[in-house]
Amino acid sequence: MHATIQKPITEILRFIRPGEKVFVVGCNNCAWKCHSGGPDETKAMAERLTRRGVDVVGYTVPGPQGMSLCKLDHTRKVLQQDYAEQTRRADSFLVLGCGQGVHTVIDATDGAMVHPGCDTIFGGETVSESDIQEFCSLCGECVIEYTGGLCPMTLCSKQLLNGPCGGAEKGMCEVDPERPCGWVLIYERLRKLGRLELLDAYQPPKDHAKWSRPRRLEVSPFEATFCSQAGRVTVSNQD
Amino acid sequence: MKITKLFQRGEFVITGEVGPIKGAVSRDWRVSPSCAQEAWHLQDFVHAVNVTDNQSAVMRLGSLAASVGLKQRGIEPIFQLTCRDRNRIALQSDLLTAYSLGIDNVLLLTGDHIQLGDHKSAKPVFDLDSVQLIRMAKGLQAGHDITGHDIENPPDMALGAVVNPNFEPLDLQLLKMRKKIDAGAEFFQTQAVYDDRVVDEFVAKTEKFGRPIQLGVVMLKSPQMGAFMNRNVSGISVPRAWIDEIGSVDKADRKKKAAEMMGRFIARHKDKFQGVHIMPLGWTDVVPEILEHAGISVAAAR
Numbered sequence: 301m302h303a304t305i306q307k308p309i310t311e312i313l314r315f316i317r318p319g320e321k322v323f324v325v326g327c328n329n330c331a332w333k334c335h336s337g338g339p340d341e342t343k344a345m346a347e348r349l350t351r352r353g354v355d356v357v358g359y360t361v362p363g364p365q366g367m368s369l370c371k372l373d374h375t376r377k378v379l380q381q382d383y384a385e386q387t388r389r390a391d392s393f394l395v396l397g398c399g400q401g402v403h404t405v406i407d408a409t410d411g412a413m414v415h416p417g418c419d420t421i422f423g424g425e426t427v428s429e430s431d432i433q434e435f436c437s438l439c440g441e442c443v444i445e446y447t448g449g450l451c452p453m454t455l456c457s458k459q460l461l462n463g464p465c466g467g468a469e470k471g472m473c474e475v476d477p478e479r480p481c482g483w484v485l486i487y488e489r490l491r492k493l494g495r496l497e498l499l500d501a502y503q504p505p506k507d508h509a510k511w512s513r514p515r516r517l518e519v520s521p522f523e524a525t526f527c528s529q530a531g532r533v534t535v536s537n538q539d
Numbered sequence: 540m541k542i543t544k545l546f547q548r549g550e551f552v553i554t555g556e557v558g559p560i561k562g563a564v565s566r567d568w569r570v571s572p573s574c575a576q577e578a579w580h581l582q583d584f585v586h587a588v589n590v591t592d593n594q595s596a597v598m599r600l601g602s603l604a605a606s607v608g609l610k611q612r613g614i615e616p617i618f619q620l621t622c623r624d625r626n627r628i629a630l631q632s633d634l635l636t637a638y639s640l641g642i643d644n645v646l647l648l649t650g651d652h653i654q655l656g657d658h659k660s661a662k663p664v665f666d667l668d669s670v671q672l673i674r675m676a677k678g679l680q681a682g683h684d685i686t687g688h689d690i691e692n693p694p695d696m697a698l699g700a701v702v703n704p705n706f707e708p709l710d711l712q713l714l715k716m717r718k719k720i721d722a723g724a725e726f727f728q729t730q731a732v733y734d735d736r737v738v739d740e741f742v743a744k745t746e747k748f749g750r751p752i753q754l755g756v757v758m759l760k761s762p763q764m765g766a767f768m769n770r771n772v773s774g775i776s777v778p779r780a781w782i783d784e785i786g787s788v789d790k791a792d793r794k795k796k797a798a799e800m801m802g803r804f805i806a807r808h809k810d811k812f813q814g815v816h817i818m819p820l821g822w823t824d825v826v827p828e829i830l831e832h833a834g835i836s837v838a839a840a841r
Binding site: 457458460461463464466470474500502503504505506508 | 622623627649650651652654655663665666667668669670671674685701702703705706707708711712714715718721722730773774776
């Protein structure tokens with residue numbers, strides 16, 4: 301999931317010009333889980349803005365619970381058909397969702413002015429209803445086979461691939477003494493699994509061309525093509 | 540001169556350390572930066588002087604410029620190069636530049652994280668880790684860059700690396716040390732150690748590694764500094780006994796006391812190492828005293 305956190309209302313208010321008519325859009329998936337843009341927060345945002353004198357022409361959170369704002373065809377239908385009257389009057393859209401959702405609203409409205417209502421902070425695991433944690437950096441070249449599934453690009457502050465730096469203190473990271481050293485976590489996990497030999501091999505530098513932006517994925521039921529500065533890589537899911 | 544030659548000759552290699560100034564070197568040649576003055580104090584007592592690379596992620600004069608400055612003043616530098624601020628292009632370019640400017644020794648490190656320094660909002664690079672950096676430096680020596688392209692006139696510098704004996708679990712740190720050896724590290728300097736048991740466990744586990752190791756020591760100037768290091772300096776822990784002992788004398792006598800304590804510590808352990816790396820933190824003038832307490836002949840260094 302894409303973790304998001306609402307921007308402070310004071311920052312959002314600075315985005316909106318005097319007299320600007322605003323339509324508020326939330327997301328029924330990730331932003332709902334983050335309490336940054338679900339139905340409750342989207343309704344509340346409309347009210348908070350109205351209270352502060354902003355002309356809010358409407359609000360919605362497309363789809364049932366679990367539906368992502370970033371599913372373009374559905375968001376387009378909701379904004380252009382279901383809410384056509386309000387969205388036609390809107391000068392801009394305040395999006396309570398991740399950066400992908402913001403772009404989806406641009407596409408769904410054929411290029412309307414948008415305002416980000418949230419900061420998109422990371423892709424994470426919903427550990428509990430109140431705790432979302434980051435375990436993957438979306439680097440495009442997964443190395444976690446040899447680390448017992450724990451990502452050094454994410455759990456190590458320096459993204460080291462061949463073991464820890466010398467900075468950890470009693471198993472805690474030099475950057476944040478409250479947080480365990482990612483490499484100590486990897487080591488302890490593999491030790492318990494009896495698979496420490498996985499750490500012996502030299503790990504080459506990452507291919508950062510695969511971490512280039514923007515990237516694209518072309519998908520079909522039978523194969524997918526990952527497009528990045530490293531080129532186009534097609535993989536079958538059938539053979 | 541490559542310090543690996545000294546190790547090969549069986550010499551006990553003594554190195555010091557200076558940090559480049561926060562600022563530029565004066566165009567007036569009569570004005571030497573403080574780091575050069577510190578290095579001058581050291582030069583009669585050590586074989587070479589490490590020059591730190593934006594140490595603790597605090598922005599300073601470049602380690603390469605300061606290393607070249609020492610070399611021009613007749614002091615053998617060990618150019619420290621970290622992965623924190625340079626991608627693989629800059630790292631290789633700096634290695635080629637270093638050799639081209641007369642540098643014979645490099646120490647290849649990961650680098651302290653940006654969060655420890657004075658530019659916390661900067662983008663951390665860490666394109667390579669220290670193992671990959673060592674392997675890449677070895678590749679340059681062998682005549683090719685990291686992508687396999689041939690290079691002209693390959694550089695020939697001694698490749699040093701670091702290891703932290705204080706790390707828990709130690710076996711994990713040693714796994715990385717082994718990788719550094721496999722990648723091409725020719726000598727090691729340890730992070731500062733104060734604890735006899737830490738030294739002995741480390742020595743027992745690394746004596747078969749077959750690479751020269753210098754014991755790293757940092758001058759403990761005051762009990763406050765010990766507490767500060769325990770709180771703020773990553774990877775170092777100062778035992779209570781050290782803090783109590785340095786605190787047992789008046790401020791005026793601390794320099795002498797610190798030299799004595801450090802000297803005693805080195806004396807206890809020198810036979811287990813191939814050298815010592817002394818980080819005097821500005822108190823460069825007492826390095827001869829430390830060596831005297833440690834029973835190391837000062838003349839040996841020159």
